[in-house]
Amino acid sequence: MTQPHIDTPATPHWRPLSRSRASAATQGAVGAETDEITDAAIEAKEISLWYGSAQAIGDITLKIERHRVTALIGPSGCGKSTFLRCMNRMNDLIPSVRMTGELFLDDQNILDQSVDPVELRRVVGMVFQKPNPFPKSVYDNVAFGARINGYKGNYDELVQHALERAALWDEVKDKLHTSGLALSGGQQQRLCIARALAVNPQVILMDEPCSALDPIATQRIEDLMRELAEDYTIVVVTHNMQQAARVSDRTAFMLAREDRVGRLVEYGLTEQIFTAPRDQRTEAYITGRFG
Amino acid sequence: MTAVRPEAPGSDRYQGARERSRRNTLSAASRWFFLTAAALALLVLAVLAYDTISQGAGRLNLQFFTSYPSRFADQAGLRSSLIGSGWVLALTVVMAVPIAVGTAIWIEEFAPDNWFLTVIKLNLANLAGVPSIIYGVLGLAVFVRFAGMGPSILAGSLTLALMILPMTVIAAQEAIRQVPSGIRDGALALGATRWQAVRGQILPVALPGIVTGVILAIARAAGETASLIMIGAFTFIAFDNSRITDDFTTLPIQIYNWTTRPQEAFRANAAAAIIVLMVIVLAFNLIATIVRNRFRRFR
């Protein structure tokens, strides 16, 4: 597997996706270059969500392409996390939440009553803003997901494989039985990714996965995201425009106006969003004029 | 601060140096006054400890632990009350802890947040404040009389289990609430069911806190007297308990008995028994503190 080279965070200006795009293309991905999404892993149709009586997001409709990285950007409070959490129904855990619309995973509307959110979360994994390893050994952190899934195979292999996929194996192979909390922040976040991979999901949601990390650790996670996109569909929320430009294939820009309801303003290829935004609010945001 | 007025320095109406120094002296003296207040209770505790030890230490020999109660103070001992206390406490823990922890888990992790949950929580807060003798009346009417258990170990344990239930629930709730929400979310986001998240991640983290609460509740039950007297446990026991249907007595009941005897000689017995009880209660408290501190560090 070729390591796609990613711009370092130290690069003074964001650069459109040239390198990563090229590498994705050489691996036979088609479609990312065009505006058309033919193979959608997730399709949201008019998703609205209320916390109690306050609407947080309104009428979000978009497709998320399979085995690509999709970035959600927008100013704080515009509902990025809320929308992300719709996709694995984590919002169900908040008692007052109400939703309308349809959200298809493959061909199944996951908001349907008949869908078991527990099962859904095994297909749609999630990585949080603050690394949240369990206060247990590295090994147990990774094995937990498989255990609850009733995995019957070889756990040592599974743990090693997940840690390798999360580019963490070399660093922790000698301390598998020390606490996950003893790792550095960046290692913890990769442990959380390994933990999610061990459940064998199809989609991985990441809510500002690097915001608590230093630039080096951030870059490692970004590299990892590009690698993982070969096998997983990744949706990442980020406040870091360069990051969105570096890692994502498509970018969705969300915005909440005075009514404080977050809506989708513009969605398209990352390159297009960053070089030729069609909406002037998008342009204002990515050039740092507000938000 | 009425003495301080917003006027130019040097004004005559500014308070005099003498007044200011009086206020400062008063404030400095108050430190000692308040310290005395804080220390006085401890002083009382020290006197209590000294008094009981000087009265009772002489009775603490092997015979005192191996003898049954007796009409003669110097032949009486704690054998049946220690055995009774052991039985009752063990049974109380076995009955109360699973239900208390279960209730706490249900409230914190499973119960839908509605009026019914509010009722349950209010009810627990209220139950925690119900005097122990009321639990005794409950035990007497329901377990001893209605269910026909008599003043048995079982009836006593059921009574104490109900009594320590609310405080154990509240302590366990507290411990579960302290678990960082990232752990819960992390587990659920992996596709754990509620119970898998609780069992696999939340309970292990909450366990030290729960254990601490349970131990403190046991300490409370170990010193409980009124409700057990109420259910009729105030009897002369001169055999070793071997069944939960046996009549029984406990250490605090024995202390009460000896304290209320008119003969001076029994006062030494009461003091000696108090030393034993306090050692037990302090040991429980010490263990609870150690558990709490030790595991907090590893969090």
Added chain:
Amino acid sequence: MRAPTEGSAALATDTAMADRLRRRRFRHPTEAVIKALLTASGFVSLAATALILLVLFEGTLTFFQDVPLADFFLQTRWQPLFEPVSFGIWELVAGTANVVLWSLVVAVPFGLGAAIYLSEYANPSVRRVLKPLLEALAGVPTVVYAYFALTFITLDVLRPLLGDNISIFNSLGASIVMAVMILPTIASISEDAMTNVPRELREGAYALGATRLEVALRIVVPAALSGIIASILLAIARVVGETMIVAVAAGSTPNLTLSPLESIQTMTGYMLQIGLGDAERGTIKYESLFAVGAMLFMLTLVFNLGAHLFVRRFQERYE
């Protein structure tokens, strides 16, 4: 913007994903069982309250079939054990009030003094040692306090001091020891309330040149008042419900007095006396237990609820 809406309209019938995600009743069999068990355990505490209410209500009802309600509330003598029997609750209520009064007289100044010391004067290391020690006082079994009240406070201190002016069983000895018992309640909760008083309030006063004492008494105590009241109400509830100390040290003579020197009987003291006496079921003595118990239950409920309301108030104010 481009947000495709066409496509993917396939009906969600038996695709692989639909099949995988479908809610199944027995997918997690233990989950349902555990949930049922946990829910059931949640009901035990409700059952306990229901039982308490039922027992007290039923017994009280039976009692009032034999004793007119009016006698209970309008007569003053409580003399259930000998002829002529009389069931006026007020002597027992007075006994309880007596102990509440005198224990508060002792515990409130010292408890608040300790709270002020801990929150305003003590440096953190002293506080770390002193506070747990104070709270340990609450863990001493009450039968131990009872022993102490009778043997040490009354026999070794009060009697030599006051001679025959004070009876062997008296409210004062019980109250003093009761005060030691509730002191941690008052000190600890009041101290929490005082520590919660915003720093700016204090600093504002210090900036004006107030001394520590003035800040404590004129700024902190008033600001923490609802917490202090809550702590006192809670302490009262504990005194009202405490049995062993009064049963051992305060006597068993129903007595309509607030004098600390006399022998009295509280509601709890009477209940324990009946418990000791192995009253036959069906006798009026036995049933009076429930009437007094109901009265006791309601009184503690009132004080506990009151404390609850005040605690809520101070928590709302500063959190």
